[in-house]
Amino acid sequence: MRWWVPFVGVVGGGLGILSLSGDHQMMWGHPGLAFVVVLLLTFGCAVGAAVVWVVGVVRGLAEICLLGTVLWVVSLLPLIHGLLLPGTLYGANPGTVVALMAAVPAALVAGLPVLLDGSIVSRWLSRRWLAWSVVWMVLSTTAAAALLIWPRAIAAPAGGGAVAVATVIVSVTGTGILSLRHLRLYAIGRRAGSLIASLGFIAPGLATLAFLGAEPLSAGWWLAHFTDGLGVLFAAGGLLIAYSRDRSLSFVLSPVLTREPLVALELGLTPVVHRFIAALEAKDDVTRMHVIRVGELAMRVGERAALDPLALRALGLGALLHDVGKLLTPDAVLMKPGALTDEERAVIQRHPIDGAELLAGFRHLAEAAKIIRAHHERPDGAGYPDGLRAAEISFGASIVSVVDAWDAMVSDRPYRDGMPTDQAEAILRKGVGTQWCETAVELALKEIHHGGIAQPWRLERVGRVALAKAGGLADDSLAGCLPEHLTSIAKTPSLDGAPVAAGPMRPLSARPVRG
Numbered sequence: 001m002r003w004w005v006p007f008v009g010v011v012g013g014g015l016g017i018l019s020l021s022g023d024h025q026m027m028w029g030h031p032g033l034a035f036v037v038v039l040l041l042t043f044g045c046a047v048g049a050a051v052v053w054v055v056g057v058v059r060g061l062a063e064i065c066l067l068g069t070v071l072w073v074v075s076l077l078p079l080i081h082g083l084l085l086p087g088t089l090y091g092a093n094p095g096t097v098v099a100l101m102a103a104v105p106a107a108l109v110a111g112l113p114v115l116l117d118g119s120i121v122s123r124w125l126s127r128r129w130l131a132w133s134v135v136w137m138v139l140s141t142t143a144a145a146a147l148l149i150w151p152r153a154i155a156a157p158a159g160g161g162a163v164a165v166a167t168v169i170v171s172v173t174g175t176g177i178l179s180l181r182h183l184r185l186y187a188i189g190r191r192a193g194s195l196i197a198s199l200g201f202i203a204p205g206l207a208t209l210a211f212l213g214a215e216p217l218s219a220g221w222w223l224a225h226f227t228d229g230l231g232v233l234f235a236a237g238g239l240l241i242a243y244s245r246d247r248s249l250s251f252v253l254s255p256v257l258t259r260e261p262l263v264a265l266e267l268g269l270t271p272v273v274h275r276f277i278a279a280l281e282a283k284d285d286v287t288r289m290h291v292i293r294v295g296e297l298a299m300r301v302g303e304r305a306a307l308d309p310l311a312l313r314a315l316g317l318g319a320l321l322h323d324v325g326k327l328l329t330p331d332a333v334l335m336k337p338g339a340l341t342d343e344e345r346a347v348i349q350r351h352p353i354d355g356a357e358l359l360a361g362f363r364h365l366a367e368a369a370k371i372i373r374a375h376h377e378r379p380d381g382a383g384y385p386d387g388l389r390a391a392e393i394s395f396g397a398s399i400v401s402v403v404d405a406w407d408a409m410v411s412d413r414p415y416r417d418g419m420p421t422d423q424a425e426a427i428l429r430k431g432v433g434t435q436w437c438e439t440a441v442e443l444a445l446k447e448i449h450h451g452g453i454a455q456p457w458r459l460e461r462v463g464r465v466a467l468a469k470a471g472g473l474a475d476d477s478l479a480g481c482l483p484e485h486l487t488s489i490a491k492t493p494s495l496d497g498a499p500v501a502a503g504p505m506r507p508l509s510a511r512p513v514r515g
Contacts, residue, residue, distance in 0.1 A: 004183050007199055008206065011227055015209040019220040031087030034217055038082035041229030045075035053137070062129040063114065069133045070111035073140045074204050077103035078228060080144045084151050085216075095151030099144070101167050101211060104204050106143075108174035110136040115174060164211040175205030187309030188316075203231020269462060272362055273317065276324050277463030284334065287323055290407060292462060293454035295320035297447070298403045301440070304447045305399070310367075315396040318371025320462065322400050325355030325372070349384045352376050367396075375400040380434040390437070398437035402428065402444045405436070407454060421453070 049071035056065030077099045083089060084096035108115060113125040113132065125132050146153070157163035179202035186194040207228035214220030281288035298319035302312045326334055329351055333344045340348065356373035359365040374397035377383035379390035409424040425445060432438045 004179070004195075004198060004202075008202060011203070011223070012206045012209060015206060015214075015220055015223055015227070016212065019210050019212040019214040019224075031085065031217070035082065035085050035088040038085065038225055039079070041225065042075060042079035042082050045229055046072065046079050049075045053133070057130070057133075062126060065133050066111060066114050066129055069136050070107045070114070072137060073110045074103050074107035074228075076140050076144050077106065078225075080147050083148065090151055093151040094154060094156035095147045097156035098154045099147050101157060101164065101208075102143075104171035104175065104208055105167060106140065107204070108170065110140070111178070115177060159211055159215075160213040168208045168211055171208040172205040175201050175203075178202075179205075184309045188313045200231045203227050207231065269317075269320075270364065272365070273320065274463050276321055276327075276358070279327055280324065281463060283327060283331075286413065287326060288463065290411065291320055291323050292459045293407050293411070294322060294400065294403050295462075296459050297407070297444070297454040298399055300451055301399050301403060301444050301447050302396075304443050305395070305439075307396075311396060314367035314371060315399060317365060317368035318375070318396055319400045319403065320459075321355065321359065321365070321368055322372050322375050322404060323351065323355065324358055325351030325353065327358070328354040349376070353385050370394060371396045371400055373397075375404060377401070378435050379437060382434075393437070395437070395440070398440040399444065402436050402440045403454075406444060406448070410453065421448075 049068055051068075053065060053068030053072055055061070056063075056068050081096050081100040081103075084093055084099065086092045086096070090096075110133075113122050113129060116122040157167075179198045182194050182198035182201060186198060204227075207224040210220050210224035214224060277288060277291065280291060295316060299312065299316045302315040307315060329348060333340065333347045336344065352373050352375060356369040359369040359372065371394060373385070374388060374393055377386065377388040377393045377397060378401075379393065381387050381389040406424055406428065409427065410418045410421055412418045425448075428436060428441050428445065432441050
């Protein structure tokens with residue numbers, strides 16, 4: 001928000017003041033200069049939009065293709081506006097105003113599958129994304145050509161009139177929704193591409209404030225054109241930067257058919273988080289798959305709970321790393337096939353403390369560390385390590401506690417089969433108010449009924465493919481937190497980038513996991 005609010009405030013406020021001020025008749029340049037500048041800006045925007053659209057079509061990425069369509073419409077019509085500017089290729093004509101005023105509303109309609117994400121309309125259109133995109137590319141191009149041929153066919157709405165005001169309201173509202181959605185992605189994943197795209201989407205909407213009264217070649221007119229052009233370049237640039245960095249745009253921006261916060265979290269994981277997960281797998285791959293499932297399902301529950309972006313990020317990190325303290329648990333205790341002694345149980349119950357302490361040296365994991373320490377607390381005070389009671393336990397920790405227990409019950413383990421889901425649900429409901437938070441249980445079960453059990457493939461890259469890009473597991477900061485034998489194990493990568501043990505691993509049948 002520290003970038004978004006000043007940008008919107010300064011640009012939006014400046015445009016509003018200039019458009020409504022009494023000196024808007026003052027000229028800021030020659031018509032020929034305006035023609036060249038506007039043409040250069042809009043042509044560059046149109047080229048960038050076309051590249052994004054082609055990438056989406058070729059790679060079969062629905063959301064990128066649709067966003068490319070939006071950028072094309074909002075670039076092409078301003079390009080026509082520039083070509084129709086009086087004084088160079090054309091004389092006075094209303095087409096130049098019509099093209100500019102139609103650009104953002106038309107782009108928002110073209111982007112309905114993205115703008116209405118999650119609605120029935122969005123789902124219907126998303127299944128036909130390529131046809132929808134092609135139709136709008138053809139329609140916008142045809143409309144642009146028609147305006148060039150018949151620039152006087154449609155009367156231009158008066159600046160500051162009812163049509164202009166309605167256009168401003170629709171444009172600012174629609175682009176604001178898209179912009180805030182990507183700002184939320186930035187808060188969750190901390191990726192620059194999402195922030196750039198967020199600023200890029202709001203800019204064309206802010207530019208429409210000039211319709212409130214800015215005259216051609218006035219200061220407000222110039223500011224609106226630069227804002228619009230730079231906005232489209234920002235949006236296209238954010239997409240292309242993400243593509244060049246990740247080779248997968250669908251993991252960066254708001255997907256049409258998948259859950260964007262989970263995608264943003266995965267992309268925003270720092271190398272340290274990947275390395276912790278890789279170290280868990282090196283010690284015990286069953287634990288690794290458990291935390292991946294818990295992370296995926298916990299994020300879905302957090303979305304259902306409408307957590308704010310920062311809380312959702314902390315929840316996702318806390319869920320993924322909730323068992324990281326087991327890196328310090330002796331194998332003899334963690335993988336003991338029989339019942340634990342009281343002394344051994346005390347050792348295993350240290351893993352929330354150990355996990356929080358392992359994260360203590362990483363400022364960006366501070367909130368996750370609080371969730372990790374409290375994920376075995378209980379509302380009745382019988383949990384560990386601090387014996388917290390209901391109101392003292394954070395909601396994030398309560399969600400992780402429920403999802404952790406659910407996954408432990410329904411998942412197959414080397415020493416037993418997972419229990420039926422209806423039996424696990426009955427156990428959760430029976431423990432409401434004593435072992436688990438009632439709200440967390442209800443939200444988790446609703447999400448499971450609606451979206452199914454955990455889908456670990458959605459976080460498959462965590463600690464594996466993404467780790468290979470980071471250059472291996474051990475860095476000085478993480479190496480100092482782990483026992484030497486774990487660090488050496490985690491340093492040894494396989495050919496595909498997945499960490500493997502330096503020596504022979506125990507067979508699965510001999511590797512039970514303690515929760």
